[in-house]
């Protein structure tokens with residue numbers, strides 16, 4: 184479903200070139216929750232952005248359902264992302280002036296509004312946000328915020344969820360809940376790439392890879 | 402969910418930023434529209450003031466002209482042309498000349514291009530003893546005014562006496578009990594009484610007027626006259642030397658004297674008043690033009706400064722908005738929203754801001770121009786003229802303001818578009 188093949192990425196830093204990813208190869212299949220673990224600065228977020236078609240690699244190929252997003256034009260790449268991928272971040276990235284319901288529904292902007300309202304309601308109920316649907320992010324607890332972000336990521340029934348430290352800002356219970364939802368999504372046939380340095384998060388993974396200084400080491 | 406509902410919700414959320422933007426555009430378009438309206442009101446007001454002054458001027462001129470005309474008529478002919486050899490002391494004593502000149506002189510005068518005098522009336526006057534009635538009378542032979550060929554005909558001041566008729570002064574007809582239509586005999590010739598004048602309190606009361614040729618025959622002065630009366634044109638300044646020079650050029654064997662200068666003085670006063678009134682209108686015109694220039698100058702400095710400042714401010718607000726929404730733009734891009742849509746969303750915000758600001762600025766500009774003008778020029782300010790379209794001005798205001806806002810917002814919006822979502826999402 185998601186495949187990396189010899190992917191390398193450099194950044195031009197103040198002290199010359201920084202190699203963020205070096206010849207990374209792996210794949211994730213439907214029904215898999217792959218956790219990539221590693222210390223801060225090892226290249227986890229870079230890996231995720233490349234997987235999501237937001238950051239083009241300097242060499243190597245990506246396969247998203249057999250399609251390399253970087254071989255597409257920007258319009259098509261946007262469409263592919265809207266249809267195939269859901270993002271979840273440590274910082275939630277909710278839009279401050281939209282309610283929970285609207286924040287979830289905003290995912291239909293690019294993907295099309297077909298049955299978005301019913302799907303939104305379904306997700307609100309699924310994530311236990313019914314009595315929070317009319318609230319804006321500032322009025323929510325961190326757990327509710329991450330559940331809203333997760334619901335937004337799931338609105339378009341994506342094939343892949345890319346999660347960057349989704350539990351980084353959550354307490355134990357909330358982290359467990361979010362990871363539980365991700366596990367459920369995987370058991371329903373989804374596929375998750377979870378990058379984290381959290382050992383707990385890795386506990387929910389079907390498979391774990393270790394990363395260090397831009398390389399996969401196990 | 403559409404980008405439009407997102408746009409509206411964002412504006413409602415960041416009211417202050419949007420309101421400041423609208424206010425800024427409103428100030429720019431308001432100062433422009435205000436200036437235009439102010440100048441417009443100024444022009445209309447100027448038109449009204451000058452028109453009122455003109456009407457007033459025309460009215461008082463008509464009044465003065467009428468007064469002068471009446472005075473002139475009352476006074477009658479005020480220029481007397483006499484034979485050159487006439488002793489003036491005798492003329493003043495007798496009131497008629499003892500020397501004669503050819504009747505043809507009047508024709509020469511009428512046919513000349515003399516402009517300083519008009520209404521030429523030849524006459525032959527003599528004090529005689531009315532033999533049939535044993536009375537001293539003044540006999541005047543006249544043939545009516547000789548028209549001036551070079552001027553449009555003017556209404557004669559006196560009516561001619563038809564041949565075979567006589568007109569009598571009041572003293573004559575009253576003391577002898579003569580009525581209009583009676584036949585009277587004068588020096589053996591029979592005349593029908595044409596008119597009997599009212600008392601005038603002058604020698605006219607003992608004067609009898611008959612047709613010139615008949616007088617020449619009775620007095621045995623065939624083809625002769627002894628005076629030409631004329632009416633002086635009301636020219637400015639001392640006209641007599643000019644009149645003398647002109648008449649001497651046509652009739653060298655004559656002399657010219659002026660009788661009574663009351664009418665002349667009146668005419669001159671009128672000319673002077675007219676001159677002053679016209680000058681006053683000119684002064685008003687000049688004052689209004691200077692005021693307009695001042696206002697135009699003020700506007701020409703104010704408008705570019707205000708518009709530039711407002712454009713810069715709108716741009717700054719745009720940058721602030723884009724910065725505040727970095728996160729939002731990043732997340733929208735991860736959701737597949739294209740850069741083009743992000744650009745449309747930000748530009749639409751600026752168009753809306755411009756349209757609102759332009760419409761409000763139009764209202765504020767017109768209102769303040771009217772208020773200011775009313776305070777300065779007095780009540781009853783008028784803005785609407787035939788060549789003036791409110792709709793056009795509103796359209797210009799809204800269109801111009803939208804253009805201003807779009808130009809000012811262009812770079813911030815492009816910045817929003819160019820923003821790499823990867824960079825934002827990496828900043829965690």
Ligand SMILES: Nc1ncnc2c1ncn2[C@@H]1O[C@H](COP(=O)(O)OP(=O)(O)OP(=O)(O)O)[C@@H](O)[C@H]1O
Nearest residue numbers: 194195196201203222223224225226227228229827
């Ligand atoms: N835009 C950039 N320019 C230069 N260097 C960058 C840029 N983005 C990332 N890097 C560098 O690339 C390396 C990988 O960064 P990345 O953010 O992927 O690490 P990470 O594993 O996600 O770290 P963390 O766990 O702290 O989130 C780091 O050394 C970082 O400094």
Ligand SMILES: [Mg+2]
Nearest residue numbers: 227228229347
């Ligand atoms: Mg990271």
